[in-house]
Amino acid sequence: QVQLQESGPGLVKPSETLSLTCNVSGGSISNYYWSWMRQPAGKGLEWIGRIYASGTTNYNPSLKSRVTMSVDTSKNQFSLKLRSVTAADTAVYYCARFSGTYTGYIDYWGQGALVTVSS
Amino acid sequence: QSVLTQPPSASGTPGQRVTISCSGSSSNIGSNTVNWYQQLPGTAPKLLIYRNNQRPSGVPDRFSGSKSGTSASLAISGLQSEDEADYYCAAWDDSLNGPVFGGGTKLTVL
Numbered sequence: 001q002v003q004l005q006e007s008g009p010g011l012v013k014p015s016e017t018l019s020l021t022c023n024v025s026g027g028s029i030s031n032y033y034w035s036w037m038r039q040p041a042g043k044g045l046e047w048i049g050r051i052y053a054s055g056t057t058n059y060n061p062s063l064k065s066r067v068t069m070s071v072d073t074s075k076n077q078f079s080l081k082l083r084s085v086t087a088a089d090t091a092v093y094y095c096a097r098f099s100g101t102y103t104g105y106i107d108y109w110g111q112g113a114l115v116t117v118s119s
Numbered sequence: 120q121s122v123l124t125q126p127p128s129a130s131g132t133p134g135q136r137v138t139i140s141c142s143g144s145s146s147n148i149g150s151n152t153v154n155w156y157q158q159l160p161g162t163a164p165k166l167l168i169y170r171n172n173q174r175p176s177g178v179p180d181r182f183s184g185s186k187s188g189t190s191a192s193l194a195i196s197g198l199q200s201e202d203e204a205d206y207y208c209a210a211w212d213d214s215l216n217g218p219v220f221g222g223g224t225k226l227t228v229l
Contacts, residue, residue: 035218044121044207044220044221044222044223045164045207045209045220045223046220047215047217047218047219047220049217050217058216058217059217060215060217061215094163094164099169100169100170103151103152103211103213104211105152105154105166105169105170105209106154106156106164106166106209106218107166107169107175108166109163109164109165110163111162111163112163
């Protein structure tokens with residue numbers, strides 16, 4: 001059973017960089033796309049972007065200028081950096097696995113990490 | 120504003136059948152498969168239906184999905200109190216080159 005666990009600071013100051021890491025256990029990070037999503041309180045889900053095990057990325061155009069994703073196959077983990085954050089970036093951030101084809105589906109989710117942007 | 124459109128709420132009594140609709144466009148539902156997620160309060164979404172009508176192992180057959188054109192629907196039969204949750208539809212969007220989600224439907228079991 002694949003398990004994902006997000007980790008990182010729960011509080012980030014405005015204009016600084018949000019950094020989260022997702023540790024994958026119970027399966028290899030190879031041969032899959034790995035994704036980040038977020039969900040503001042009481043709102044719906046927003047896709048941030050995804051990274052393949054080889055390092056290939058594709059990002060949501062609305063966030064692309066501020067996002068960087070990376071993968072460390074030796075540690076079976078992948079990471080998210082979101083620069084120049086504002087209060088609008090306050091949300092629960094989920095890491096997840098894409099299965100199936102290139103346009104497949106998300107089958108495993110982390111439990112989520114609440115990140116608050118505030119001074 | 121979500122790319123896929125869902126009703127904000129739905130309700131039913133125990134044992135009843137309810138359906139939740141999801142409307143999109145030619146760049147998402149019209150050309151790709153639809154997935155559904157169940158999100159219980161305070162928890163992460165859980166895959167409920169994938170590839171329009173496939174159930175992952177462990178999901179009861181009370182849950183079923185269908186798709187026609189640029190719309191899809193999730194049906195829940197034999198409604199139970201534990202089905203009270205938020206339900207999200209999702210599909211790959213060829214214009215975004217990523218997945219898009221509906222705004223979610225809050226299901227209340229009366």
